[in-house]
Amino acid sequence: MASIDDFRIESHNLLMELDAATMRMMMLVSARCVSGPDWDAASKRQHDAYESWDKFINFPSGAMPSNAPFTN
Known part of the structure; x- marks a missing residue:
């Protein structure tokens, strides 16, 4: 876990x-x-920024390996 x-x-x-x-x-x-x-x-920039945030914050707990950086 990071x-x-x-x-x-x-x-x-x-x-x-x-x-x-x-x-x-x-x-x-x-x-x-x-x-x-x-x-x-x-509009596209705002949409993409929201999608990146949503993807990041809703990432399944414990699913990311400890050596993997957070990505969007």
Whole structure:
């Protein structure tokens, strides 16, 4: 099992990306830019960040070998 510090570091990294992706979308909303290529890219980034976080946090307990790094 990976250490709690490994979990915390990876969790922090994934949440930082999710927060940044969500903030980008909110900036586009404020700029009234909710369609087009910029919106599509921001939406995909936010979706991917959420999927990575969900996959990480819902990983089956004990299923990861101790020498495997956390991945998204």
